[in-house]
Amino acid sequence: MHSAELDWLRQAQKGDDLAFSRLVEAYERPVYNLCYRMLGNAGDAEDAAQETFIRAYKAIRRYDPTRKFSTWLLTIASNYCIDQHRRKKLPTFSVDALETPDLPSKAKGMEALIVQGEHADEVAELLDTLNPKDRSAVVLRYWYEYSYDEIADSLDLTVSAVKSRLHRARKELAEAWLAAEQKPQMLERTHYESSAI
């Protein structure tokens, strides 16, 4: 954390709104990204990110400065998103339920992936196959490069639980990827056979 951010933090703890606004400005992107990966759409992500900062604002006096501020914020954000999932009971799809063959095929190659530029839909569909806590662990690991300890701290889990959740999540994501890959191939084959007939 920069010394300026430390100053803002101290000022914010004393009730300075402007200092807290600067913290919001500094952390809006990581918080929004986590919410977006967790909830899958921009509207809900914006709402969740703002709610995260409101909650942080209310709890700033209780913030322990020995803890990393970004970890504290992302913990609030991930807990809020997990709660949102529970409340709304957002659907989590099974691997077989993936209908659209939107995921890029291996055959397209990595260059094709880069040309496509934005992978928001693919990533959202992949993450949608996971339960909220696993999703949170995956996002913290692969977007924020958090250690197992940091993820455990954020999600209130043990390190071994984090490891096992990440292992399971990786397997589910790989299976979802394979399933999405196989569907277009099957569709192509069916199409070819029907036209031949």
Add this chain to the structure above:
Amino acid sequence: MNQAQFEDKQLADAWNEVEHVFRLSGMATPAPGFVNRWRARLVVERQKEERKQAGLMIAAILIIAFGFILLIGLQVLPNLSSGASFLNVWVEMMSRLIIFIKMIAASVGTLSRTLPGVIPSSWVVSGLAIMGFVVALWVSIVRRIQKQGVTQNE
């Protein structure tokens, strides 16, 4: 390579591709003006909080008022001979209470409308404070002089 090993390899390859897509997707960014929207939301949240506190205050006052009514009722109840007289007393008490609450509400309303205009500016307050201090000083000096006069006469 047996079936299990083949499946494991397939999954490992698939995972590598998933990880690659994750890396390519980068960080999502909010629409410009996030901080301003957050500030506006904070204002709304504060207003909500104030309304909530006002609601809690009103609830507390109502509970206390209800407690008083109950207390008075319990004191009156043993002296009553029948249910009808209890009802009469109860209705009378309730109407008195409603009139009282209305009076209080009207007074508070009038005060809240007129007080902001009546509150003196800071220099008036300072002037009054200085005057009060001078008067207090003057009174204490006069008393001392009077006491000294009494002791000398004795």
